[in-house]
Amino acid sequence: MQETLTHYIEGCQIIEKAKIKALENQTLNILEVGFGMGLGLMATLEELKRQEVSTPIYFLSMEIDQHLVEWTLAHWQIKLERKQQDGLDFYTGHLGPHTITILIGNARIALPLFLAQNPSWRADAIYQDGFSPRKNKILWTVEWFTLLREMSHATTILSTYSASNSIRKGLLLADWKVSQGIRFGLKRASTKATLHGESAADLLDLMMRSPTEPFYDKDCRPFGPENFQQRLIFQT
Numbered sequence: 398m399q400e401t402l403t404h405y406i407e408g409c410q411i412i413e414k415a416k417i418k419a420l421e422n423q424t425l426n427i428l429e430v431g432f433g434m435g436l437g438l439m440a441t442l443e444e445l446k447r448q449e450v451s452t453p454i455y456f457l458s459m460e461i462d463q464h465l466v467e468w469t470l471a472h473w474q475i476k477l478e479r480k481q482q483d484g485l486d487f488y489t490g491h492l493g494p495h496t497i498t499i500l501i502g503n504a505r506i507a508l509p510l511f512l513a514q515n516p517s518w519r520a521d522a523i524y525q526d527g528f529s530p531r532k533n534k535i536l537w538t539v540e541w542f543t544l545l546r547e548m549s550h551a552t553t554i555l556s557t558y559s560a561s562n563s564i565r566k567g568l569l570l571a572d573w574k575v576s577q578g579i580r581f582g583l584k585r586a587s588t589k590a591t592l593h594g595e596s597a598a599d600l601l602d603l604m605m606r607s608p609t610e611p612f613y614d615k616d617c618r619p620f621g622p623e624n625f626q627q628r629l630i631f632q633t
Contacts, residue, residue: 408556
């Protein structure tokens with residue numbers, strides 16, 4: 398939980414952003430890449446409550462394992478309605494003033510479908526918390542970071558625990574500006590990315606000297622029975 402607070406709530410400046418949204422009478426949109434055991438959602442809600450910030454959030458997450466989502470919702474005693482419509486399988490509902498949506502299945506298919514049906518939705522903050530690049534390259538490629546850029550805006554912050562040169566190079570090639578994220582525990586670094594400003598000069602120098610290559614979709618193995626539809630989405 399503390400790592401979640403450090404990398405995502407603090408890393409994405411959630412409280413500061415929420416206070417600005419309150420002044421503008423707007424909702425704070427958060428995209429979480431990997432719902433897992435629900436720590437991102439619960440840490441966000443608890444910190445907003447602790448800081449006495451009442452700004453409504455739209456928390457959009459995704460998870461390939463439906464059974465994990467069911468377990469997590471039961472564990473946190475969260476009641477969401479499961480829906481299947483227009484090609485999407487998802488859980489959705491409200492927790493007080495907050496809207497929660499969890500997309501089920503392959504995120505590379507589900508997220509573009511969600512955006513096609515909600516074209517005005519833009520992330521104010523992105524918790525890039527997918528399985529490690531070694532286990533799940535498909536959510537760490539240049540093309541994935543390009544999709545995230547396209548659903549963001551000038552003040553969006555993306556934060557991730559990963560500090561690998563391959564991930565940072567992927568972000569750069571997707572036109573994100575990269576800087577050092579907050580250090581947590583024994584881990585030496587993390588990564589923060591924005592669409593404004595400049596990348597950190599020391600990181601650019603480090604990446605220039607590193608032989609590590611970024612990930613592309615072509616580097617990823619076919620992803621289950623959805624592979625044909627997945628290829629069509631990649632081509633568009």
